[in-house]
Amino acid sequence: MFRILQGASPAPFPVVGRLHLQSRLVLAPLAGYTDLPFRLLCRELGAGLVFSEMVSSHGLHQGQKKSAAMLQSVPEERPLVVQLFGAEPDIMAAAAARICELPVDGIDLNMGCPVRKVTRRGAGAALMSEPERAAAIIQAVCAASSLPVSVKFRSGRDAAHLNAVSFARMAEDAGAAFLTIHGRTWAQAFGGQADWSLVRAVREAVRIPVIGNGDIDSFATAQERLQASACAAVMVGRGALGNPWLFAGRERPQTLAGRLPLLHRYLALCEAYLPVERVLFRIRNQVCRFLAGLNGAATARQKVLTCTTTGDIGRCLDSLA
Ligand SMILES: Cc1cc2nc3c(=O)[nH]c(=O)nc-3n(C[C@H](O)[C@H](O)[C@H](O)COP(=O)(O)O)c2cc1C
Numbered sequence: 408m409f410r411i412l413q414g415a416s417p418a419p420f421p422v423v424g425r426l427h428l429q430s431r432l433v434l435a436p437l438a439g440y441t442d443l444p445f446r447l448l449c450r451e452l453g454a455g456l457v458f459s460e461m462v463s464s465h466g467l468h469q470g471q472k473k474s475a476a477m478l479q480s481v482p483e484e485r486p487l488v489v490q491l492f493g494a495e496p497d498i499m500a501a502a503a504a505r506i507c508e509l510p511v512d513g514i515d516l517n518m519g520c521p522v523r524k525v526t527r528r529g530a531g532a533a534l535m536s537e538p539e540r541a542a543a544i545i546q547a548v549c550a551a552s553s554l555p556v557s558v559k560f561r562s563g564r565d566a567a568h569l570n571a572v573s574f575a576r577m578a579e580d581a582g583a584a585f586l587t588i589h590g591r592t593w594a595q596a597f598g599g600q601a602d603w604s605l606v607r608a609v610r611e612a613v614r615i616p617v618i619g620n621g622d623i624d625s626f627a628t629a630q631e632r633l634q635a636s637a638c639a640a641v642m643v644g645r646g647a648l649g650n651p652w653l654f655a656g657r658e659r660p661q662t663l664a665g666r667l668p669l670l671h672r673y674l675a676l677c678e679a680y681l682p683v684e685r686v687l688f689r690i691r692n693q694v695c696r697f698l699a700g701l702n703g704a705a706t707a708r709q710k711v712l713t714c715t716t717t718g719d720i721g722r723c724l725d726s727l728a
Pocket residue numbers: 435436437438439459460461490517519520559589597620621622623642643644645646
């Protein structure tokens with residue numbers, strides 16, 4: 408097992424909501440990526456907390472298999488927060504009640520997703536323009552939940568509507584146990600730069616713990632952001648893709664041979680926990696992220712994309728190293 412916690416975070420470790428974190432570096436919810444194997448890998452490398460991909464409240468409420476499958480978990484990955492998205496307070500509350508029956512540690516409400524499929528239904532980042540509805544969702548979920556409830560949101564709709572501070576106060580008043588702020592607007596999606604002065608302003612505006620998020624691509628940057636923002640923890644999204652070493656405070660190895668042990672560990676976790684044949688595209692995609700920056704990465708990626716089993720992928724990587 409890879410369990411490389413030393414150096415991952417300065418003590419004392421924070422309590423966020425009721426969750427005791429052993430590192431101040433948190434894995435972000437990343438649709439298409441933060442499934443059980445990748446979350447476990449990041450925990451093994453020292454992430455203090457992991458978030459699931461966003462799960463549809465409607466899907467859970469209607470008993471859809473795909474949504475239920477996203478709740479798959481094992482004790483080794485805890486603390487785990489499951490993220491929900493949706494726009495109807497009663498459906499969000501019913502989905503939250505279902506999650507409370509599982510051995511997980513928290514429920515996060517997605518109020519920051521900029522993807523049209525989500526926002527056109529009034530969910531995700533669209534809720535930042537409807538703080539009353541957002542408050543009703545938080546209150547309904549808190550009332551239905553025995554777990555700490557958190558909210559992940561952005562700096563606002565666009566540069567002319569930066570309402571993160573008032574939104575954070577609203578979320579605290581509505582019952583949120585902690586908050587995650589991604590310092591970009593809905594209009595920015597994933598472009599431009601995260602505004603960490605706004606993250607700091609949110610941190611100063613509320614009494615509950617705040618996790619800061621946006622553009623953390625190294626352990627050193629994480630430490631700088633922690634210090635400058637005074638947040639309880641920082642969340643890493645894209646910077647963790649293909650680079651879980653970040654959580655351990657280690658440089659990503661410069662050669663494929665150096666990356667192989669972790670790649671094989673990831674493939675073993677996929678074999679153990681994912682219905683491989685159904686999500687092979689996802690595994691190949693994730694493996695390709697691990698090849699970034701290597702000499703010959705493009706050729707290696709092409710070869711990986713033709714593999715049809717995790718065993719094939721492993722052998723293909725071995726032959727390239
Ligand atoms: C591929 C991808 C999927 C994402 N999925 C989610 C999601 O399911 N829920 C969520 O709240 N944010 C999601 N995000 C946003 C990230 O959690 C994070 O807020 C954002 O990427 C900024 O952090 P970063 O600069 O460290 O990547 C996603 C981002 C990416 C790139």
